[in-house]
Amino acid sequence: MRITSAKFVRGIVCDDPILGDGKPQIAFIGRSNVGKSTLINSLTNQSGLARTSSFPGRTQEINLFLINENFYLVDLPGYGFARNSAGGRERIQELINSYLFRSHYKQKLTEGDLDMLHALVAHKKNVIVIANKIDKIKKSEYVKHMRKIESSIGGHTIIPYSSKSKIGIKEVSKEILE
Numbered sequence: 001m002r003i004t005s006a007k008f009v010r011g012i013v014c015d016d017p018i019l020g021d022g023k024p025q026i027a028f029i030g031r032s033n034v035g036k037s038t039l040i041n042s043l044t045n046q047s048g049l050a051r052t053s054s055f056p057g058r059t060q061e062i063n064l065f066l067i068n069e070n071f072y073l074v075d076l077p078g079y080g081f082a083r084n085s086a087g088g089r090e091r092i093q094e095l096i097n098s099y100l101f102r103s104h105y106k107q108k109l110t111e112g113d114l115d116m117l118h119a120l121v122a123h124k125k126n127v128i129v130i131a132n133k134i135d136k137i138k139k140s141e142y143v144k145h146m147r148k149i150e151s152s153i154g155g156h157t158i159i160p161y162s163s164k165s166k167i168g169i170k171e172v173s174k175e176i177l178e
Helices: 036-044 086-102 111-122 139-153 169-177
Strands: 006-012 025-028 062-067 071-075 128-131 157-160
Touching (some): 036 071, 086 111, 128 169
């Protein structure tokens, strides 16, 4: 499937009727500052669609992007470190959990990443792991890095990705859009 239209619909901070409108939702989840918003921009070929920043914690809401008038790409706030107070980080975590588990609708894997993966699996969510910023890994360490991810996450699909180097765009598009 080719993306022919992409538009920001709105940011939400609590359960919202739009989440129950029947359109499929593809959520992007991960730690702060791993490139979730940039990935959405590269998939849609619109550099300013999802707001990005070089500092962690820019995304503070659940941002919905309507794609081809048929489904949503959902940009979730990052979990983990962000320039927020402890209360702000707790609010973000609650927002993520609410969306994923209660809504009607070079990095190593951390304990938080694995906890999130296990929670998604336990709630029967489809999971695709996108190994983002793959261009930052030395070529000599690439295979070792990918094997470590594979052994940590089990049989889930892993797609190496780099918005900067344009690695994995077709694979991610195919996996989530078809």
